[in-house]
Amino acid sequence: MKTITFSINGEQKQFSINPDEMLVDVLRNNGYKGVKWGCGEGSCGACTVIIDGQTVYSCITYAFLADEKDVWTIEGLGTLDAPHPIQEALVNEGAVQCGFCIPGIVLSAKALLDKISIPDDDTLKEYMDGNLCRCTGYEKIYTALQKVVSKNAEEV
C-alpha cells in the first residue's frame, strides 16, 4: 500500500491505496458512494468526478494520478436542503428517474458551466456526451440544463 494526498470536495485528505487501484474504488471505499460504479470501462459516465476542474471517468483513472490534485464528487455539491442550482433544475424539470447517472451528469454540467457559464446548445451537448442515461431519453435533462444556462444569461 502507498499513501497519496489530495483535496476531496475542498478538504485535504490522505488515502492509502494499492498502486493498481482505480480512483472510483478508492473514493467509494472511503464513503463517497455518490461516485457510481457503472460500466467500468470509461463509457457510461456514472463514475464521473471532477479533477482540477475537468471531468474524468474515475473507473479508468488510476488513483495515484489523483495525488496532489483537487477532486470533487457529488457529495461536495449541495445538500437536500440546499441543492446546487443544477440539481434543483433537474428535479424541477422531472429529469431524474432511477437517478444512477445523475451524479455524473450534475458534475459534467458543473464542470462545463464553471468554465463557460452560457454555452450554446452544441457546446452543451459536446460536454455532456460522455454521460449515458437509460431512463429519460435526455430531453428533460437538456431542458433542465438549458434553464440553468438561461438563468446564467439573465444574471450577466
Next chain:
Amino acid sequence: MKIIDFTKPASIEETCSLLNQLDSKAVITAGGTSFQFKTGNAVKTAVDINALNLAGIEVREDSFCIGALTKIAELQNFTNNGWVLGKVAKKLSTQQIRNMCTLGGCVAQVFPWSDFPVVLLALDAEINTVNSKKSKAYRAHDFFKQQPAKILNSKTLVTDICISKVLDSSGFGYHKEVRTSGGFSTLTVAAYIKIDNNKIADIKLAAGGALGLPIRLTAIENELKGQRASSSLFNDIVPPHAQKIKWQAKEGASDEYIAHLAKTIIIDVLNEALKESASEAK
C-alpha cells in the same frame, strides 16, 4: 497488466534515468486511458510523467508545437489562425476521455481506431522524442510505418509534435466514421491540399481505422498532384485506387462495405479540403 508501484519524476533527465533503470518493467503513464487495452499479466511500475513540463501549444511563425502532455480537450478549445486540430479533437470519444487523453499518448501507441495518427500523417507532422542518449525527430510517415512502440521501446519519451499551420491557399479535410456518437472509428480519412494557380501543388491524404496501421494514400496523391483541382477530378481518380486498398472488416462493417464507404469518404474529405483552401477562414 498489473501496476505494482508508481513514481513521479520531476524532469526529463530523471524520467530517462528511471526508464533505463526499470527497463521493460516500466510503463509510461500520462492520461492512462490506453491502460484498459493492455492485456496480459505483465507486472509494471508506472512512471507518471505528468510533472514534466511538456503540456501546452506553442504558436510559431508557420507552425504549432504541441507538448506531448497536452490534453485533447485543450486541442478542442484552442483557436488560432491555421489551427485545424480542433475539429479532430471534438470527434475523439467523449468529453471525459478528451480531458484525460494526451496527444503524446495518442501517438505513442496506435490502435486500429486511433484518430490522430491519421491526421498527423496528412499534416506531415514532426514527432520529437528523447531518451537518455539523444533527442530524435521523426516525420509522421516514418514514425507510423510500424507500431511506434518499436521506436519508443520502454525507454524513449515523445516530447512534442509539430505541425504546419494550414494557411493561405491550403485546406484540411477530415472525416471519422463511427457507428455511435463517441464510438471508435470505423474509418478515418484526413487530407491536406495546397492549391497554386488552381492546380494541386501539394497533397497529403491519409486513412486509418479499417487498416492495421494508418497509411498515406500515395497512389491517389501522385495522380492528383499537379492537376487542376475539382470535384469531378476526385470522382474520377479516387474510386479505382480506393478499391485496390486492402480494407479490413470491422465489427458491423464488412471489407466490401468499408471499400465502398472509403471511396465516398475520401472524395468528401478532398472536397472539404479544397473548399477550405479557397476560404479565408480556416
